Amino acid sequence: MDQQLQVFVTVAELKNFSRAAEKLHMTQPAVSQYIRSLEQTMGSKLLERSNKFVRLNQAGEMVYYHAKEILGLYAKMHDLIDDLTNKASGPISIGASYTFGEYVLPHVIKNMHQHYPLIEPTITIGNTSKIANLVLSHQIDVGIVEGAFHDKHLVIEPFAEDSMCIVAAPNHRLARKEGNVSVSELEKETWIVREQGSGTREVTEKMFQSIGIDPEKRLEFGSTQIIKESIAAGLGISLLSYWAVRDESARGSLSVVELNQLPVKREFSIVLRSPFQTKALNVFLSLLRAFGSESPRELE
Known part of the structure; x- marks a missing residue:
């Protein structure tokens, strides 16, 4: 069959x-x-x-x-x-939400490849909802998702903390302002947000609620990279992960807007369906947990 x-x-x-x-x-x-x-x-x-x-x-x-x-x-x-008698090797299928998958996962995979060259990872990138569904349907071995994700059918293990910050173009009026900006100023801005189902969108909506704003001007894009390019072009501002903007912040091509209520924190979580794990998957999970214990918490 x-x-x-x-x-x-x-x-x-x-x-x-x-x-x-x-x-x-x-x-x-x-x-x-x-x-x-x-x-x-x-x-x-x-x-x-x-x-x-x-x-x-x-x-x-x-x-x-x-x-x-x-x-x-x-x-x-x-x-x-096969794992009962052999070393850590063979395929593992990994799914990750956009921020972790595009900006962090390549470094974890490089570390794994250096020490375990016989492990063969395949990577799927999608928003948090998509990755969780792929784990549920056994189409990938492990997922890494963002934010406060819950599902009674999945084993969810937070392993790293992520700092979120408001980002603007260097010449944006909020980026040039000395000191912290006010909440009322933020509400007047055009906000560029991720699509529904994204962990970044979830934490953005929670931030809006926590500081009491409901911006009328919003643009919705399905990629963090497109959002960064749009910010640099002057289309608006956004709440993005430290990991997604650290290089641009260091180069000065994007600026972090100062606000008393920031940075907003969220978690990266490991998502699993099966209690049984191959040696290759155990190696990958160990590397993820090691990354979580060593990762920086704040924008430098």
């Missing part, structure tokens, strides 16, 4: 029998036979086929979703058994 599912998932993702056969090192008739056998087992057609396209029907969408989860569990089981 696992071979049928693997063939089916490959065809569904490539949307082509010939390309799937090539990727799987099989003949096209063999691929077709696996699909027919799976459809017979399921008692339903799973793919709509023509000379121009191959796509999932409604039943196929259901099978594809669960097939990904089953194959992920199968691979994890195999890795766990």
Whole structure:
């Protein structure tokens, strides 16, 4: 059954029998036979086929979703058994929310690669909600998310603290102001915020509530990098992580706005689904926890 599912998932993702056969090192008739056998087992057609396209029907969408989860569990089981006799090695799939994934995770991966070169990480970047859902569906081994995240089906372990700061262009009037800015001044500004489901968006909304403002002028962007570029271009201000702006702050291309209520704190958390972990994953988790115990807490 696992071979049928693997063939089916490959065809569904490539949307082509010939390309799937090539990727799987099989003949096209063999691929077709696996699909027919799976459809017979399921008692339903799973793919709509023509000379121009191959796509999932409604039943196929259901099978594809669960097939990904089953194959992920199968691979994890195999890795766990392999770990009983071998060193830390093999694949681990890591998901991280944007701030940690883009600005911190590369340094952790570099450290792991130097000491454990046989571990093969794959990285998925998304907002906190997406990463948690991938862990829930067993499509990734571990997630790193931002903010106060809760889910009764997941093991959530805070491991590092992050400082958030208001950022503006160096020539922005708030950046040039001596001393702390007032709350009323902040409310008049255009705020550039992340999308719903983002940990950064969550902490931004909490800051608005805590200081009692509700800015009318807002722009919503789906990437921290786009927000930084927009701030530098003078479009507005934003609340961003220390990690995301430390290089620009040091170079002077972005400025931190002084406010008595800042910095706002939030946590980075490890998110797991399974209580069983491969040696490779245990190594990665140890490196994350070591990073958390050593990471700086404030803007330097």
